[in-house]
Amino acid sequence: MKMKELLLFLSCVLCVSADGQHEDIGIIACSDSDGEMMYGLDGEEIGYADFNKQKFIYPQPPFIDPFKYVEGTYEQAVTFQQICRANLKVVREAMKDFPPKHIAPSAVMIYTRDEVEFGQENTLICHVTGFYPAPVNVSWTKNGQKVTGSSINVPYLNKDGPFTQISRLQFTPQLGDVYSCTVKHLALTQPETRLYDVQASAQSNPGVGPAAFCGVGLTVGLLGVAAGTFFLIKGNECS
Template sequence: MMKTIMKLLLFLSSVLWVSAQVLHEDLGITGCSDFDGEEMYALDGEELWYADFKNHKGVEPQPSFIDHISYPEGAYEAAVAQQQVCRSNLKTVREALKNPPVKKDAPSSPMIYPEESVEVGVSNTLICHVSGFYPAPVNVSWTKNNQDVTSESSINVPYPNKDGTFTQISRLVFTPQLGDIYSCSVKHLALTEPLTRTWDVEDQTPQPGIGPSVFCGVGLTLGLLGVAAGTFFLIKGNECS
């Protein structure tokens, strides 16, 4: 994977239609390197379709809250053909610019957080959000209690930011148990060492009974203060009469 990201990437992205009021933004990306490639389409920041060149198919990772949009048969084959055009263009650019050095922007510190509120024993998803890097992609690995669980995770295709950098999100389905500690580590050619963030199940799980106990304790204290204040004013009133 590191060999892949160390190769020059050529990304061609375009805004296909934007109204004067920016009602919708339609995005298409074609990218390639010597060993990797990307073809992706999105609408208003949501991925609609991308070519999975490893599994040789098109994928429609659309969220459930939008009307599903199906891409025509042959879309994946067209993406494969487009990769040949992309690599031909990449070769031309390299020769014309005499293999210029690749711009390198390191990703910001990754964010790791659960998709849903944490409940012990209830299936959830951990998200590792990585942004601000160039070129794409990054390599994200996961551990559970220092054991590698990367094979159980998934990662989206690189998504372009408006500043020319990229964002990728890796997901790990897990069942929280007290004592478990997870981590995600990010590798990128602009980094000298991986960026790692950890996530502790126990730190995220509400402790039963603490909230009501504190509330009752505060209520009792305020009640006692109220009785004391009432007694004080009663005594003062008797002294004045």
């Protein structure tokens, strides 16, 4: 979706109370050249229409029970896009004298999905939130060289209005490697970059130090118990 084009977003939120409160959200967005339709529940993406593959995609993890909407959901998304573009023409005419609203990302974070172990495959996550309009552009480097193969999810609308988007990069941590994710957005005067130093991250993880400290503490404690028992026996013998 080209960021310079006027976008139209429609969303609805439905709260359902059972044992607790859940938030169901649907997003329809369009521009002159692209479109989006996404459904989510409690901050997680359930499914979205892929207009290039011409089908509805369910990016759900394998450990949950699979869920799908009724047949014809993709065809419904195509119809909604036609309506959205018709509405976009009306909005563009009505707002032609108003300057566009741009909000820079409020936070850009980089972290790993799992605890770092050298030589073990992991996932780097670049989490961008608090921006408007969508989307952002995220690029990755390893030791200063651009890398490919990353993925990025469909922009997700936050409760307060701005968007969140997450890019992921599969990597294998090796000592000395430094990764970065760079975020570009209309509201940023210059790209924002976050670094991930594999060595610094590994040193900050709990390791041998705390385990050794606990082992020493346990040993000292056992020696104390043994010494107390020895003097107790000696005292009884003297009496």
